[in-house]
Amino acid sequence: MKAKWLPLAAGVALAAGSVAASATDIHGYFRAGAQAAFAKGEVFCLGNGNAGHKVGRLGDECDTYAELAFGQDLYNKNNTKFDVHALVAYGTQEGNIDRQGNSWQGEGGNGPWGGQRMSIRELWTGYTPAEGYTIWAGKRFYKRKDIHILDLYYLNDSGYGTGIEDIDVGFGKASLAVMKWANDGNGDNYWRNVYKIDARWDAIPVGFGTLDASLIYALPSVAEYQNKNMGNDDRRGGQKDSGALLTLDHASNVNGDSFGLMNHLIFQFGTNGFGYVGTFGNHAGDNYSPDIDAQGIRLIDWGTFDMGNFGLGYSLLWAHLNSGKDHGNGANWTVDRSGWEWSIVLRPEYKWTEYTRTTLEVGLSQMKTSGWVAPTTVKDPEVHKITLAQQFTPGKGFWQRPAIRFYVSYIGGDQFGDGWAVGYKAKNKDHHNFQYTFGSQVEAWW
Numbered sequence: 117m118k119a120k121w122l123p124l125a126a127g128v129a130l131a132a133g134s135v136a137a138s139a140t141d142i143h144g145y146f147r148a149g150a151q152a153a154f155a156k157g158e159v160f161c162l163g164n165g166n167a168g169h170k171v172g173r174l175g176d177e178c179d180t181y182a183e184l185a186f187g188q189d190l191y192n193k194n195n196t197k198f199d200v201h202a203l204v205a206y207g208t209q210e211g212n213i214d215r216q217g218n219s220w221q222g223e224g225g226n227g228p229w230g231g232q233r234m235s236i237r238e239l240w241t242g243y244t245p246a247e248g249y250t251i252w253a254g255k256r257f258y259k260r261k262d263i264h265i266l267d268l269y270y271l272n273d274s275g276y277g278t279g280i281e282d283i284d285v286g287f288g289k290a291s292l293a294v295m296k297w298a299n300d301g302n303g304d305n306y307w308r309n310v311y312k313i314d315a316r317w318d319a320i321p322v323g324f325g326t327l328d329a330s331l332i333y334a335l336p337s338v339a340e341y342q343n344k345n346m347g348n349d350d351r352r353g354g355q356k357d358s359g360a361l362l363t364l365d366h367a368s369n370v371n372g373d374s375f376g377l378m379n380h381l382i383f384q385f386g387t388n389g390f391g392y393v394g395t396f397g398n399h400a401g402d403n404y405s406p407d408i409d410a411q412g413i414r415l416i417d418w419g420t421f422d423m424g425n426f427g428l429g430y431s432l433l434w435a436h437l438n439s440g441k442d443h444g445n446g447a448n449w450t451v452d453r454s455g456w457e458w459s460i461v462l463r464p465e466y467k468w469t470e471y472t473r474t475t476l477e478v479g480l481s482q483m484k485t486s487g488w489v490a491p492t493t494v495k496d497p498e499v500h501k502i503t504l505a506q507q508f509t510p511g512k513g514f515w516q517r518p519a520i521r522f523y524v525s526y527i528g529g530d531q532f533g534d535g536w537a538v539g540y541k542a543k544n545k546d547h548h549n550f551q552y553t554f555g556s557q558v559e560a561w562w
Contacts, residue, residue, distance in 0.1 A: 139188075144562055146182035149521075151175075151214060151555030159214040160551055162499060162532060167396035168268030170433075171479025172461040175503035175525030175553065177267075178214035181207045185238065195246035201256065203238035237274075253278040258293060259316065259330075261365060261382075263418045265429045265463050265477070270382060270393075270416060271363050273314050273332055273401035281316075288320040288327075297334075297404050309337045310389075310404045325368030325379075332361040334389055334404040357406045359388030379419035386412045394437025395457055395483075410439045420514040427473075427514045429463035457483040467512045475521075477503045481531070497530030518560035525553045 151159050161178035163169030169176050183205045191198040208216050240254025254276070261271040279293025293314040298307055313333045320327040338356045362385045370377040386393040389404040394412025418431040436456045458481065465475035482498040505523035509516040528550030 141187040143185040143187075144183060145560065146180075147177060147557060147559045148180040148182075148216075149177065149555055149557030150216070151178070151553050151557075154552040154554065159553055159555075160212055160532075161214065162212065162501075162527060163267065168263075168266045168398045169479075170266065170268075170396055170459045170461075170481040171499055171501040171527070172265055172463065172477045172503065173267045174265070174463065174475065174477040174505060174521075175523045175555065176501060176527065177557065178212070178216070179208045179210050180216055181205070183237070197244045198241065199244070200241050201238055201254075202236065203257070205233075205235050205237045207233045209233065247284075249280055249283045251280050258295065258314070259291070259318075261328075261363075263416070263431050263433075265418075265461055266431055266433075266459075268396065269399045269402075270384065270397075270414070271330065271365075271401050272399040273312060274399075275402070277314075279314070285317070289318050291316040291318070297402070299403070299405070308342065308406070310406070311335050311337060312401070312404065314401075322366060323368075324370070325366055328363075328365040328367070330361075330363045330365075330401075332390070332401050334359045334361075334406075336404075336406045338406075357388050359386065359390045359404065359406070361386040361390040361393065361401050363400075375421070375423035377419065377421050379417070382414075382416040382418075384412075384414040384416075391437060391439065394435050394439075395455075396433070396435060396459070410437070412437045422512070422514055425467045425512070427465045427467065427512075429461075429514060431459070431461045433460075434458045455484040457481070465507075465514075470512060471508055471510065473507050473509065473512070475505045475507055477501070477505070483531075499527070499529035499531035501525065501527040517562075518558060521557045521559070523555060523557070525555075527551055527553075 153159050159178065161176050162171065163173055163176045183203055185201070185203040187199060187201045189197055189199045236255075238254075238256045240252055240256040242250045242252040244250045256277075257272075257274045258277065258279075259271075259281075260269055260274060262269040273293075273295050275295050275297060277293050277295035279291060281289075281291035281293070283290045291314075295312045295314055297310045297312065311334075313335065314330065315332075316328065316330040318326075318328040320329065335358055336356050343356055362383075364383045366381045368377075368379050384393045384400065386397075386400070388410055389406050390400070391410030391412040393400050393414045394410075397412070397414070400414075412435065414433070414435040416431070416433050418433075419429075421428040421430075434456070435458070436454070438454045459479065460481075461477065461479040463475060463477040465473050467473040478501070480498065480500045482496055484496055503523055503525040505521045508520045509518070530549065532549050532551070
């Protein structure tokens with residue numbers, strides 16, 4: 117059997133010719149932990165879902181998640197390169213209740229294989245000529261931007277597509293891509309395809325930093341029959357409406373002999389199907405549900421600060437959604453459903469040694485009572501969290517990983533109580549609208 121492969125191996129070697137061989141580049145990320153409630157019963161996390169961890173992710177993660185990314189140059193000759201990339205991900209079932217302990221390999225109640233979520237997140241190839249730009253096609257995480265301490269991706273136009281990126285235009289680099297998104301029209305079996313034109317101009321020198329500018333324009337591809345028959349939801353009749361998402365991200369880095377500051381100041385504006393940036397809107401730019409008469413605006417400032425033994429991570433976010441009477445083609449709405457939402461999270465820490473640190477994370481968030489963003493029975497509901505953790509890391513920098521953590525945490529407020537998606541008070545009367553937990557976690561990337 118082995119001899120049959122020799123001609124094939126020889127052919128591959130001859131085809132490769134003088135192409136330089138390269139080792140596989142491997143990157144990864146994972147987080148996993150166990151937690152318990154002081155009052156016994158279920159352990160609950162607010163952060164999973166569309167809003168990210170609006171009061172901070174430390175002590176508020178009820179899932180296991182891992183990624184393993186591979187990249188390799190298949191051809192590299194005369195300053196011309198072809199490379200391939202793949203990323204495999206694993207996660208336990210996301211949700212507000214910790215279900216990791218159902219079995220040692222997953223959760224879901226269907227034996228040791230129940231509830232696991234394995235997926236291939238990236239499969240793409242790039243061609244980079246001597247000029248330095250890259251032509252690519254496939255499936256990828258496309259130029260994502262996130263606030264780490266919230267696990268919130270404020271820009272994430274990822275998925276299937278093609279494009280050309282990193283064209284040197286003198287002042288920064290330009291990129292252009294077309295990405296595809298699709299869903300089944302709320303279960304009506306009429307697949308709705310949306311093609312998003314993604315234009316970016318990154319690393320523009322502005323002031324004491326650089327500016328990344330992006331504009332995503334969504335073009336729904338819907339036949340007339342689909343537009344007229346795609347169910348009876350609120351968006352019927354608005355299936356073909358386009359929308360735009362503008363993002364301006366100014367990044368600055370100030371480093372001295374004994375301190376370092378990194379800061380991002382972001383402005384976002386979205387219309388129609390991109391209007392949900394007017395709430396916390398995780399993964400903005402990703403999904404697009406055609407809509408009308410909706411506009412959202414979002415302001416973000418986040419960053420990190422290191423000085424000697426002191427470190428700080430911070431995030432400030434304010435968003436406003438304007439959804440008028442014509443929202444959803446006027447099918448059900450009779451009132452203006454405008455609303456705002458804000459969040460502030462601070463993560464100060466003191467580094468006792470090169471390998472040990474004590475970290476405090478405090479967060480507060482509130483939203484306006486309206487028919488769009490909150491139950492009308494709660495007046496301007498808020499939620500807050502305090503987490504204290506002892507961490508062990510290989511170095512003093514804010515981003516040093518892996519991190520082994522032991523923590524205690526408190527979370528409470530209107531958004532943690534009865535009548536919300538969390539449903540915690542209704543399930544366990546002993547906890548009401550607050551919870552004390554303790555636990556351990558590891559977070560690593562390389």
